[in-house]
Amino acid sequence: MTDRANPPARYDDLRAVFVNCTLKRSPELSHTEGLMRRSMALMEAQGVAVDLIRVVDHPVAFGVYPDMREQGWAEDAWPELWPRIEQADILVVGSPLWLGDPSSVLRLFIERLYAMSGLFNEKGQYVFYGKTAGTIITGNEDGVKHAAMSILYGLQHIGYTIPPAADAGWIGEAGPGPSYLDEGSGGPENDFTNRNTTFMTWNLLHQARALTDAGGVPAYGNLRGQWNDGERWGYDANPEYR
Numbered sequence: 456m457t458d459r460a461n462p463p464a465r466y467d468d469l470r471a472v473f474v475n476c477t478l479k480r481s482p483e484l485s486h487t488e489g490l491m492r493r494s495m496a497l498m499e500a501q502g503v504a505v506d507l508i509r510v511v512d513h514p515v516a517f518g519v520y521p522d523m524r525e526q527g528w529a530e531d532a533w534p535e536l537w538p539r540i541e542q543a544d545i546l547v548v549g550s551p552l553w554l555g556d557p558s559s560v561l562r563l564f565i566e567r568l569y570a571m572s573g574l575f576n577e578k579g580q581y582v583f584y585g586k587t588a589g590t591i592i593t594g595n596e597d598g599v600k601h602a603a604m605s606i607l608y609g610l611q612h613i614g615y616t617i618p619p620a621a622d623a624g625w626i627g628e629a630g631p632g633p634s635y636l637d638e639g640s641g642g643p644e645n646d647f648t649n650r651n652t653t654f655m656t657w658n659l660l661h662q663a664r665a666l667t668d669a670g671g672v673p674a675y676g677n678l679r680g681q682w683n684d685g686e687r688w689g690y691d692a693n694p695e696y697r
Contacts, residue, residue: 464664467502471495471659472543475509476550476561485509486635487549487593490625490648494547494591494656501660506539510560517563519570533567540568544663545587546615548606552594552626557602565609572613578674579681583614585671587662589655592624593642595632599624616672618662623651 473495477485488509495505513532516523523531540546550561574582588610592599603622611617625635625648633640642648666672676688 466660466664469663470504470543471498471545472506472539473547474564476558476564478558478560481509481512487551489636490593491549491591493652497656508536510564519566521570544667545659547589547591549591552592552596552598552602555598555601557606569613579678580674581614585666586615587618587659588615589621589659593635594626595634597629599626616662616666618658620654620658623655
């Protein structure tokens with residue numbers, strides 16, 4: 456058994472970025488950020504360098520190119536935000552629920568990540584290989600698992616590694632009602648939410664530790680440049696059927 460007082464590894468060389476996709480601009484209260492800060496505090500207690508971005512505070516343009524100013528937009532803050540995303544070993548995306556789905560800001564953020572998926576890391580893999588990700592959802596209506604399913608699929612598709620139980624959320628009773636940080640909501644005290652947030656956070660730390668110690672995902676069978684040059688790593692494009 457592990458020593459409850461001593462985690463199995465150190466995490467103080469890791470970096471995490473929490474991206475809040477609330478519709479509310481600072482300094483307005485964000486219930487999603489309230490739950491995200493629980494996870495942030497756990498990581499900070501382990502020495503992880505934690506960054507927080509509220510996307511709506513920045514003039515991020517819509518689109519799927521690295522810099523939408525080159526596509527005619529007057530301004531685009533994404534090129535300034537991107538290094539903070541790229542440098543992080545761990546990404547945690549937070550979103551409120553609206554009509555059972557993630558926010559429009561969340562979709563914008565995922566699309567801008569997708570815009571960078573044609574970049575490569577130092578091994579020649581897609582740029583998100585070797586990084587891990589999870590998601591936190593809040594609201595006062597149903598849809599936590601539905602939203603997490605969509606978010607985590609998008610993140611793994613562009614290269615993030617998703618550890619076990621990589622989502623956490625709080626919705627209270629289904630239907631209109633108090634939000635996470637509202638007085639008397641029960642959100643901050645909810646054992647189910649607190650357990651899932653804790654498990655998600657530690658699984659992200661363990662996964663990031665394992666990936667970092669292993670030097671990322673092995674660079675074999677997943678290199679776009681070598682595929683373009685004709686390497687197939689054992690794949691036979693014309694198998695003989697018998």
